[in-house]
Amino acid sequence: xxxFFHDRRLxxxxxxxxxxHIGGTWKMPILWRLQGEAQRFSxxxxxxxxITDKMLTSQLRELETKGLVKRIVLPGTTPRxxxxxxDKGKTAIPVIExxxxxxxxxxxxxxxxxxx
Amino acid sequence: xxxFFHDRRLxxxxxxxxxxHIGGTWKMPILWRLQGEAQRFSxxxxxxxxITDKMLTSQLRELETKGLVKRIVLPGTTPRxxxxxxDKGKTAIPVIExxxxxxxxxxxxxxxxxxx
DNA sequence: CAATACACTTACTTAAATGTAAGTATGCCA
DNA sequence: TGGCATACTTACATTTAAGTAAGTGTATTG
Numbered sequence: 001x002x003x004f005f006h007d008r009r010l011x012x013x014x015x016x017x018x019x020x021h022i023g024g025t026w027k028m029p030i031l032w033r034l035q036g037e038a039q040r041f042s043x044x045x046x047x048x049x050x051i052t053d054k055m056l057t058s059q060l061r062e063l064e065t066k067g068l069v070k071r072i073v074l075p076g077t078t079p080r081x082x083x084x085x086x087d088k089g090k091t092a093i094p095v096i097e098x099x100x101x102x103x104x105x106x107x108x109x110x111x112x113x114x115x116x
Numbered sequence: 117x118x119x120f121f122h123d124r125r126l127x128x129x130x131x132x133x134x135x136x137h138i139g140g141t142w143k144m145p146i147l148w149r150l151q152g153e154a155q156r157f158s159x160x161x162x163x164x165x166x167i168t169d170k171m172l173t174s175q176l177r178e179l180e181t182k183g184l185v186k187r188i189v190l191p192g193t194t195p196r197x198x199x200x201x202x203d204k205g206k207t208a209i210p211v212i213e214x215x216x217x218x219x220x221x222x223x224x225x226x227x228x229x230x231x232x
Numbered sequence: 233c234a235a236t237a238c239a240c241t242t243a244c245t246t247a248a249a250t251g252t253a254a255g256t257a258t259g260c261c262a
Numbered sequence: 263t264g265g266c267a268t269a270c271t272t273a274c275a276t277t278t279a280a281g282t283a284a285g286t287g288t289a290t291t292g
Contacts, residue, residue, distance in 0.1 A: 157268075157270080172270095173270060
């Protein structure tokens with residue numbers, strides 16, 4: 001049977017497994033922003049329109065749990081937390097790029113404008 | 117605002133738009149099987165473990181509506197229907213391949229065996 | 233001393249995706 | 263004539279993802 005259990009869940013395909021890591025509304029947009037420099041919670045919030053505190057926190061936690069993102073509490077009095085990609089997280093970037101380009105292509109076919 | 121309406125729905129990113137076309141549990145596995153030759157409903161059902169009639173029908177309908185799949189009723193008495201990729205559908209294949217390879221990579225890291 | 237910034241958490245609700253089970257029309261085959 | 267195959271549809275239940283609203287603790291700023 002082409003299927004497997006992992007972490008109390010049954011997967012049918014490698015695709016499903018991949019999307020468990022980077023799928024959903026917010027994970028890819030978050031990972032995408034973490035290319036290059038580490039970003040603070042508040043910076044991610046500013047950069048990703050519509051995301052709520054709760055979604056940003058929960059998605060970052062899941063990405064951390066899966067080892068794609070690293071969380072670093074900066075020293076100091078006021079809370080300051082930085083998020084960055086791990087090596088594992090970096091391997092997702094070309095995948096995201098492929099999907100994003102595909103999405104842009106579909107948008108173009110539909111005549112959808114994207115504010116650049 | 118980097119966002120747009122399409123078909124009564126609000127999208128925030130091209131990624132979301134792309135996954136509306138090929139996302140979910142079944143769409144990519146279906147599209148993947150339609151590479152090469154056209155496949156009959158019953159062939160797809162046999163090839164895709166765990167998929168139900170209802171899921172296969174609904175996902176094929178959505179893919180048809182979005183123009184990725186073509187549905188052809190074969191002449192004859194008994195119902196015989198063939199599904200194949202449109203040109204638009206074919207552009208999804210390299211994207212799926214990328215995601216699938218990424219999924220295999222993640223599985224390997226986790227030591228998950230895949231019956232080949 | 234009150235207001236604000238930051239990075240969260242909690243409880244609850246809504247919406248979307250998926251699954252279960254059964255039924256349908258047509259015609260063929262034994 | 264009864265059972266089976268094909269390609270569906272329908273009604274319903276469950277599961278998962280996402281959203282809403284409010285609150286928390288610490289510390290700085292005016």
